[in-house]
Amino acid sequence: QFYYDVSYPVVVSLRDDTALNGAGYTFLFGLEANLRDNRNLIQWAQGKGTFGEWNPDLVEIGLKSGVSTEYPIGFDVETNETIYGEFEPPKKTLMCDYEQRLSGEVSVAVYDGLTSEPINGASVVFKCGVYETCSIGASDATGHYDGSFPVCIGGAVKIEADGYYTNYVNL
Numbered sequence: 001q002f003y004y005d006v007s008y009p010v011v012v013s014l015r016d017d018t019a020l021n022g023a024g025y026t027f028l029f030g031l032e033a034n035l036r037d038n039r040n041l042i043q044w045a046q047g048k049g050t051f052g053e054w055n056p057d058l059v060e061i062g063l064k065s066g067v068s069t070e071y072p073i074g075f076d077v078e079t080n081e082t083i084y085g086e087f088e089p090p091k092k093t094l095m096c097d098y099e100q101r102l103s104g105e106v107s108v109a110v111y112d113g114l115t116s117e118p119i120n121g122a123s124v125v126f127k128c129g130v131y132e133t134c135s136i137g138a139s140d141a142t143g144h145y146d147g148s149f150p151v152c153i154g155g156a157v158k159i160e161a162d163g164y165y166t167n168y169v170n171l
Contacts (some may be wrong), residue, residue: 096150119141
């Protein structure tokens, strides 16, 4: 068994031959694909690296000491100088807003693995990579939650209930 890292470019081409009165239009953009130690970066960020499971919430990510957090925020035409400001992470994101639940109807069934009995009141949580975690709702008396989720590539659902093992299920 060996571990490898792979990064490679991907060019995406979108073509519409009927655009611009039949002249056609092509839109190109590039992406970078990444694997780290045989895992995609979403798995890696969820703590599923090659050294076993770990809790990514225990890691604090930040800039090295001395790295400037200033970035251009404007331009002063009188002095002909760029105006710089400090980066501030957003205090609130829209990811967890109800209006962002655009996935369409999703059914989640929560049952006891030994007795097959439905679990009432199990918390349904949606996670978008390391970006955001949203409380979505809870299972009803029949062990079901029916609703929608935010749209996210690499999203995962976590079901939590007292006395039960908690785990993320990748979507």
